[in-house]
Amino acid sequence: MIPIEHIHPMLVHFPIVFFLTLAALDSVAVFRGASITGRSAVGNIAAGLAVLSALGAISAFALGDAALEIAQAGGFMSEVGEIHETLGTVTVVLFSAWAALRVYLWMKDITISGAKVWMMLLVEAGGAAIVLTTAFYGGTLVYELGVNVARAAQ
Secondary structure (H helix, E strand, C coil), rough: CCCCHHHHHHHHHHHHHHHHHHHHHHHHHHHHCCCCCCCCCHHHHHHHHHHHHHHHHHHHHHHHHHHHHHHCCCCCCCHHHHHHHHHHHHHHHHHHHHHHHHHHHCCCCCCCCCCCHEEEEEEHHHHHHHHHHHHHHHHHHHHHHHCCCCCCCC
């Protein structure tokens, strides 16, 4: 059986990839003049990616919380862990809210245009920045501090 603290690093890649793909898809679509909301082809995919991003973030957060508790029970204590946890919380809240908005726009078949589309791209750029910053601190925990990982045999 896989130790619970090892499941978090396996899951974190999904919300990262789904959200970055969503931001890239929407950006390309907007620059090509396509609709990114409602029941358009891109709107369908975008709503799905937003939901997958949120579900992945929720799963990664729950298991990350458990992994941090295991690390702390083993004596780990660092400000990096707290920063990563706070950023994870922000990521979950933002991705969940974004997914709810995208699903609402999809369900009601609402097409957004004009300046609002550019605002959506700015929000997604911010979401991409947050998830990448969260990932940076997670990488620091593993690669620099060795949290919940065994050292390689020399």
